[in-house]
Amino acid sequence: MEIVNFTPLSAFIGGLLIGYSALIFYLLNGRIAGISGILSNIFLSKTNWVDNVLFTIGIIIGPFLYKIFINNEVKFSISTSVDTLIIAGLLVGFGTKLGGGCTSGHGVCGIGRLSPRSIVATLVFMLTAILTVFVKGLVS
Amino acid sequence: MNTKLASGIAGIIFGLGLTVSGMINPEKVLGFLNIFGAWDPSLILVMGGALLVTTPMFFLSKNKQKPMLCETFSLPTLTKVDSKLILGASIFGIGWGLIGLCPGPAIASLAMLNTHSLIFVGSMIAGFVIQKILNF
Numbered sequence: 001m002e003i004v005n006f007t008p009l010s011a012f013i014g015g016l017l018i019g020y021s022a023l024i025f026y027l028l029n030g031r032i033a034g035i036s037g038i039l040s041n042i043f044l045s046k047t048n049w050v051d052n053v054l055f056t057i058g059i060i061i062g063p064f065l066y067k068i069f070i071n072n073e074v075k076f077s078i079s080t081s082v083d084t085l086i087i088a089g090l091l092v093g094f095g096t097k098l099g100g101g102c103t104s105g106h107g108v109c110g111i112g113r114l115s116p117r118s119i120v121a122t123l124v125f126m127l128t129a130i131l132t133v134f135v136k137g138l139v140s
Numbered sequence: 141m142n143t144k145l146a147s148g149i150a151g152i153i154f155g156l157g158l159t160v161s162g163m164i165n166p167e168k169v170l171g172f173l174n175i176f177g178a179w180d181p182s183l184i185l186v187m188g189g190a191l192l193v194t195t196p197m198f199f200l201s202k203n204k205q206k207p208m209l210c211e212t213f214s215l216p217t218l219t220k221v222d223s224k225l226i227l228g229a230s231i232f233g234i235g236w237g238l239i240g241l242c243p244g245p246a247i248a249s250l251a252m253l254n255t256h257s258l259i260f261v262g263s264m265i266a267g268f269v270i271q272k273i274l275n276f
Contacts, residue, residue, distance in 0.1 A: 004178040005171055007162055011182035014161020015189020021154035022190065023197045028146040030207030031214050033154065035244040040268035051143050055151035056247055062155020063164060063251035074159060076249065077167045078256040084238055089246075089260040091235025093267020096243060099228020100218065103242045104154075106229075107187055112194030113215075120221045125233035132237025133173040 022109050025055070034105020035059070036096035099125070143209045158248045161186045166240030166249070173237055 022033040029051065038052045067074060078085075096102040099121055101110060106125075110118020162168045163186055171180030207213055218225075236242050241249065241260055249257040 001175075002178045003181065005168065005180040005182070007180075007182050008185050011161045011185035012189040014157045014159070014163065015186035015191075016193060017153055017157030017160060017189075018186065019157075019190035019193025019197075021150045021157060022194050024146060024153065025150040026194075026197065026207070026213075027201060027204075028141070028207055028209045029143045029150075030210055030212055032216065033150065035154075035242075035247065036268075039243055039247065039265070040272075043265060043269060044272050048143075051147040054144055054148040055154075058148045058151020058153075059155040059158070059244065059247045060251050062152045062157070063159040063248050065152065066156055066159040067251075070160075074252065075162065075165045075168070076252045076254075077165060078239065078241075078254070078260075079167075080239060080256075082256075082259060085256055085259045086263045088235040088238035088241070089263025090267040090270070091231050091238070092242060092246070092260075093235075093264035093269075094271045095228045095230070095232030095235060095267070097228070097268045097271035099225050099232055100216065102232060102244070103236075104244050108190040109194055109198075110216075111187075112191050113198045114195075115216070115219075117216075117218060117221055117225055121225055121229040124226055124229035125236060128230045128233030129173050129237035130175050132234050133170060134176050136237070137174070137177060 018104070018108060019112075022104070022112075026109075032105055032109045034101050034109060036093075036102040037100075037105055040093070040097055095125075141209060146209055154244065155248045155251070157186075157190075158245050161189075163245050164248045164252070166245070168240075169236075169242075169245065170240035173240070 025033040042052045106118040106121040158164045172183035
């Protein structure tokens with residue numbers, strides 16, 4: 001195994017911030033910071049609509065603040081076809097809705113709550129994602 | 141302070157965390173998923189850092205009667221591992237592995253002002269709606 005591009009300190013600090021965001025959302029609003037749920041409910045439910053919209057807008061403002069106050073150069077790169085983008089987006093939307101959560105709701109909050117469903121879900125999506133990357137590597 | 145303001149603040153901190161950690165970049169996430177190749181373990185520390193905050197928080201707040209800004213805690217009601225959970229998580233993982241974007245970073249990446257993110261987020265929202273309509 002070859003380790004590349006490892007950025008432990010910034011990863012850890014970023015992780016603490018994500019955890020702190022989930023803490024605020026739970027202790028103040030009593031809700032789980034699961035992004036697939038927050039985003040999908042903007043389109044599928046009237047409950048907490050304004051809260052969900054503001055949380056989502058906040059997620060977009062965060063990177064802008066980082067660019068303005070911390071570092072203007074944010075690494076970002078997607079190299080893929082539009083077809084793959086659409087298929088992947090559909091799978092992520094459909095799958096997270098069916099499975100009741102994504103990396104944040106199951107991974108960060110659910111595991112933190114020691115929920116068996118979230119622990120299983122996280123292991124499963126990590127596994128299928130790793131396999132997908134492995135198969136992609138074989139094909140290309 | 142009300143729940144709306146708290147939601148906005150929590151969202152901003154979440155977006156900052158995704159940017160600081162590098163998770164806003166799908167290439168970095170793919171580097172983590174590439175365990176059998178050139179591997180970037182950073183995502184483990186992102187989840188570790190987040191869990192270091194959430195795990196004690198959920199444990200210590202177990203006996204709290206209500207949140208600070210509203211009347212009740214809303215926690216998931218499902219407790220059993222069922223086939224929908226497994227199938228949903230499997231499908232999500234395949235989509236995640238194809239591009240390296242999951243819902244949080246996908247939204248955050250809209251701040252990078254590129255059409256790829258917009259197409260992905262649009263398709264993801266379509267995926268939510270299709271699942272709801274099919275009531276699968």
